[in-house]
Amino acid sequence: MSKGRFGEFGGAYVPELLIPALEELAEAYDKYKEDEEFQEEFRYYLEEYVGRANPLYYAERLTEKLGGAKIYLKREDLNHMGAHKINNTLGQVLLADRMGKKKVIAETGAGQHGVATATVAAMFGMDCEIFMGAEDVERQSLNVFRMKLLGAKVRSITEGTATLTDAVDAAIKHWVENSEDTFYLLGSVVGPHPYPTMVRDFQSVIGEEAREQILVAEDKLPDYLIACVGGGSNAIGLFHPFLADEPVKMVGVEAAGLGVDTDKHAATLTKGDKGIIHGYKSYVLQDDDGQIMPVHSISAGLDYPGVGPEHSYLRDSGRAHYEAVTDQQALEAFQLLSEAEGIIPALESSHAIAYAQQLAPKLEQDQIIIVNLSGRGDKDVYSVADKLGVEI
Amino acid sequence: MGRIEDTFTKLQQRNEKALIPFLMAGDPNLELTKELVLAAEENGADLLELGIPYSAPLADGPTIQQAAQRSLAHGTNLTAIFKLVEEIRQESELPLILMGYYNSIFNFGLEEFVKQCAEVGVDGVIIPDLPPEEGAELQELSTELDIILLLTSISNQTRIEKVTNLSSGFIYAVSTPGVTGAKEELSTEIEKTVTKIKQFKDIPVAVGFGISSPTHAQQIGEFADGIIVGSAIIKKLEKSLDLLEEDEEKLIAKVSDFISSLKKPLT
Numbered sequence: 001m002s003k004g005r006f007g008e009f010g011g012a013y014v015p016e017l018l019i020p021a022l023e024e025l026a027e028a029y030d031k032y033k034e035d036e037e038f039q040e041e042f043r044y045y046l047e048e049y050v051g052r053a054n055p056l057y058y059a060e061r062l063t064e065k066l067g068g069a070k071i072y073l074k075r076e077d078l079n080h081m082g083a084h085k086i087n088n089t090l091g092q093v094l095l096a097d098r099m100g101k102k103k104v105i106a107e108t109g110a111g112q113h114g115v116a117t118a119t120v121a122a123m124f125g126m127d128c129e130i131f132m133g134a135e136d137v138e139r140q141s142l143n144v145f146r147m148k149l150l151g152a153k154v155r156s157i158t159e160g161t162a163t164l165t166d167a168v169d170a171a172i173k174h175w176v177e178n179s180e181d182t183f184y185l186l187g188s189v190v191g192p193h194p195y196p197t198m199v200r201d202f203q204s205v206i207g208e209e210a211r212e213q214i215l216v217a218e219d220k221l222p223d224y225l226i227a228c229v230g231g232g233s234n235a236i237g238l239f240h241p242f243l244a245d246e247p248v249k250m251v252g253v254e255a256a257g258l259g260v261d262t263d264k265h266a267a268t269l270t271k272g273d274k275g276i277i278h279g280y281k282s283y284v285l286q287d288d289d290g291q292i293m294p295v296h297s298i299s300a301g302l303d304y305p306g307v308g309p310e311h312s313y314l315r316d317s318g319r320a321h322y323e324a325v326t327d328q329q330a331l332e333a334f335q336l337l338s339e340a341e342g343i344i345p346a347l348e349s350s351h352a353i354a355y356a357q358q359l360a361p362k363l364e365q366d367q368i369i370i371v372n373l374s375g376r377g378d379k380d381v382y383s384v385a386d387k388l389g390v391e392i
Numbered sequence: 393m394g395r396i397e398d399t400f401t402k403l404q405q406r407n408e409k410a411l412i413p414f415l416m417a418g419d420p421n422l423e424l425t426k427e428l429v430l431a432a433e434e435n436g437a438d439l440l441e442l443g444i445p446y447s448a449p450l451a452d453g454p455t456i457q458q459a460a461q462r463s464l465a466h467g468t469n470l471t472a473i474f475k476l477v478e479e480i481r482q483e484s485e486l487p488l489i490l491m492g493y494y495n496s497i498f499n500f501g502l503e504e505f506v507k508q509c510a511e512v513g514v515d516g517v518i519i520p521d522l523p524p525e526e527g528a529e530l531q532e533l534s535t536e537l538d539i540i541l542l543l544t545s546i547s548n549q550t551r552i553e554k555v556t557n558l559s560s561g562f563i564y565a566v567s568t569p570g571v572t573g574a575k576e577e578l579s580t581e582i583e584k585t586v587t588k589i590k591q592f593k594d595i596p597v598a599v600g601f602g603i604s605s606p607t608h609a610q611q612i613g614e615f616a617d618g619i620i621v622g623s624a625i626i627k628k629l630e631k632s633l634d635l636l637e638e639d640e641e642k643l644i645a646k647v648s649d650f651i652s653s654l655k656k657p658l659t
Contacts, residue, residue, distance in 0.1 A: 012526065013526050014523065015521060015523075016520070016523055016541075016566065017451075017546065017566060019547075020548070169448050176451070177570040179569070180546075274498075275495050276521070277495065279450070279521070284495070288469075289467075289469040289499065290496045291447040291496075
């Protein structure tokens with residue numbers, strides 16, 4: 001069996017041309033993972049540039065309103081640039097720099113990973129090109145402009161459904177052609193080995209902090225962790241440091257779009273079958289012939305037909321559970337958190353809030369839920385206004 | 393001896409190089425694919441690759457990707473492709489190789505895939521996103537079926553030896569870093585890899601990716617045992633698609649003429 005397996009999932013199903021680049025990357029990562037100087041630099045920039053540790057905030061008004069378990073929010077939205085994505089891009093750009101690469105490329109859905117990549121590329125003086133589905137370019141014009149301000153080129157991808165999955169295809173193809181001088185800065189715990197492991201490790205700072213913070217605040221571990229899952233990097237980042245804590249339940253929340261029984265959703269773990277996508281084995285939304293299906297979500301960041309292989313493993317082993325909430329439920333949660341706590345969440349994170357909204361009232365008041373507030377919602381206000389029929 | 397090995401042996405005896413055209417099964421429909429395969433054989437194809445259309449083809453450029461889209465538009469799947477091969481086999485002994493992405497095969501079921509290949513007469517399979525590390529299960533099942541693996545101009549000696557040991561039928565050498573697609577200028581950088589493979593093991597090596605003209609065919613024919621041409625042939629087909637309704641024979645002739653022009657420098 002190949003490297004980078006989570007049970008039967010993961011691996012590296014890639015064209016032969018990418019093998020040398022992936023081997024080089026895996027070797028470099030194995031080396032620097034253990035390198036004290038590298039880790040110190042990573043921690044330094046997380047503190048001084050990203051602004052970590054971010055708070056684990058007790059959402060008192062939301063808790064009261066829902067009338068059940070205590071809800072804590074892990075405030076990834078307070079990171080520099082407003083989302084958890086930068087934890088990973090910072091780690092990878094430090095690695096790219098050590099490997100002597102001068103160009104970075106990345107795919108993006110909502111634009112958060114694109115912005116986070118353009119940010120660190122600017123900071124380290126690297127050429128940066130972002131691959132983004134044409135439909136997402138349209139939906140996320142603010143982030144497109146931010147990327148350009150940061151000096152990145154944005155390549156609009158019109159193939160297929162012109163969303164995240166096509167952007168990943170295009171970025172991989174570009175990398176096949178240019179792997180010698182280009183670093184592919186993948187934005188989630190997906191793709192061929194070593195990405196799912198490497199991205200998880202960089203994102204694990206979320207769960208490591210949350211674990212310490214909740215022990216200080218409550219002197220006990222939480223009962224539930226809740227995070228939204230597209231590719232699944234913010235979720236695995238929160239979950240992973242708690243995996244050995246058996247009583248802690250974990251729930252990943254997928255995008256049910258217009259409903260999991262319609263053909264417009266992105267609920268991969270709820271409705272998918274085992275398959276291969278973007279170089280890894282996992283659950284995949286596909287038709288009877290194994291063709292990748294078009295997906296839909298109100299949130300561009302969850303609009304993805306695959307899911308990180310470790311999530312497939314956690315699902316099948318029963319260690320984590322996966323639920324799906326609809327566009328409408330996410331939209332309501334978006335408004336709920338804005339009004340109850342003065343925090344405008346990203347539409348992606350609103351899916352996690354929406355599930356907490358369902359779960360909290362069923363639990364006792366001394367129980368604790370940690371919700372990963374993976375990003376802020378400024379980028380979404382135009383599309384939310386549109387959905388609510390408000391003209392800005 | 394299988395059809396693939398047999399064919400390369402015979403060509404070697406005649407001091408000829410193999411022409412391996414690629415056609416996307418079902419582009420634009422399966423009936424025409426069958427006619428094109430038979431016409432290709434008549435016009436110099438020594439072996440033939442049949443593409444299994446896939447929605448997210450990681451190793452393919454726009455030409456083959458669009459051919460796949462045309463085929464998928466009317467639901468071509470592996471079941472239909474096996475039926476096509478069965479029909480072709482009633483009229484031809486041309487070695488046939490399926491080229492497709494692993495998810496199509498995984499989804500179909502590996503055992504069932506290998507069984508069907510044997511039943512209808514598929515000789516080999518090329519799966520560009522299944523490197524040997526991930527292919528053990530299929531390797532074990534495929535006692536008759538040749539699994540043709542790929543090497544590139546950036547493969548190192550360790551890799552060359554590993555892949556060559558596991559590949560059967562022939563080695564597919566990728567001419568230039570990138571995805572499939574016809575190129576104006578072709579690099580012959582791959583010659584070094586071909587030489588290294590040959591030094592390591594006596595196995596046929598065919599070169600593909602970017603080959604688009606008789607001149608390229610000649611250049612590659614100097615050092616390789618065969619050439620694989622996909623996108624350039626599909627482009628010819630694409631350009632003549634408006635003939636599909638009114639004059640199918642003319643359409644087939646345009647494609648076959650090109651195939652025939654590619655074979656000339658190889659004999």
